[in-house]
Structure formats: structure tokens, C-alpha cells
Amino acid sequence: MQGRDHILRIIGKIRKVLVDFYCVVTFFFIIWMYFLDDQNICAQYNVYKQCKKLEREHIYYTTHIQKIKEETKALLQEEERLEQLAREKYYMKKKQEDLYVIIRD
Structure with a gap:
């Protein structure tokens, strides 16, 4: 039982890190495309x-x-x-x- 709980906690941490990573990357991508790129949205x-x-x-x-x-x-x-x-x-x-x-x- 403890091994299974330990694995679920590790999977939860990995999922949290990946979700946070994708959110941060998406945020920076939007900022880059909207303001910083030569062919930006504006x-x-x-x-x-x-x-x-x-x-x-x-x-x-x-x-x-x-x-x-x-x-x-x-x-x-x-x-x-x-x-x-x-x-x-x-x-x-x-x-x-x-x-x-x-x-x-």
C-alpha cells in the first residue's frame, strides 16, 4: 500500500510540474507572439x-x-x-x- 501511495504522489508531483511548465511556456509564447516578434499579432x-x-x-x-x-x-x-x-x-x-x-x- 505504501509503495502505491508513494507512486501516486510522485505521479501527482510530475503532473503538477508538467502542467506548470506548459502554462509558463504558453504564457511566454503568447507574450512573445503578441509583443516581441517582428510579425506579431498587432x-x-x-x-x-x-x-x-x-x-x-x-x-x-x-x-x-x-x-x-x-x-x-x-x-x-x-x-x-x-x-x-x-x-x-x-x-x-x-x-x-x-x-x-x-x-x-
Whole structure:
């Protein structure tokens, strides 16, 4: 009986040491990965956020470019729209017309 109790105590001590060892190693691993490593979790999160931001910008600019291409195509095909753009944006006029620009505050 005493031999068995002695063996159980030894196994309990070994288990306690191993559990404490794994807890300490896990704690230091987490600290290392979160703060000390070059590719730590904070840096990875910042890279992830930047990547998502760039993807959103890419989608925005591709749709914007497509819209501008369609407008350019429409302007080149229709003389009336081209004249309207020239009058509204660049204040162009015909020779016999007077142009008044009203600036609203």
C-alpha cells in the first residue's frame, strides 16, 4: 500500500510540474507572439486592416473608372451632351450669346 501511495504522489508531483511548465511556456509564447516578434499579432492585424482598405479602394476606383468611360463614350457619341458639358463646366458660349455666372454663397 505504501509503495502505491508513494507512486501516486510522485505521479501527482510530475503532473503538477508538467502542467506548470506548459502554462509558463504558453504564457511566454503568447507574450512573445503578441509583443516581441517582428510579425506579431498587432502588426498582422494592421496589415489585415490595410489590405481590406486597399481592396475597398480598388473596388471603388474600378467602378469609378467604368462610370467615367461610359460618360466619355456617351459624350463622344452625342453632340448635345458634349455641348451641355462645355457650357456648364467650362462656361463656353456661342458668339451671339452673353454669359452670366451667378455665384451662390
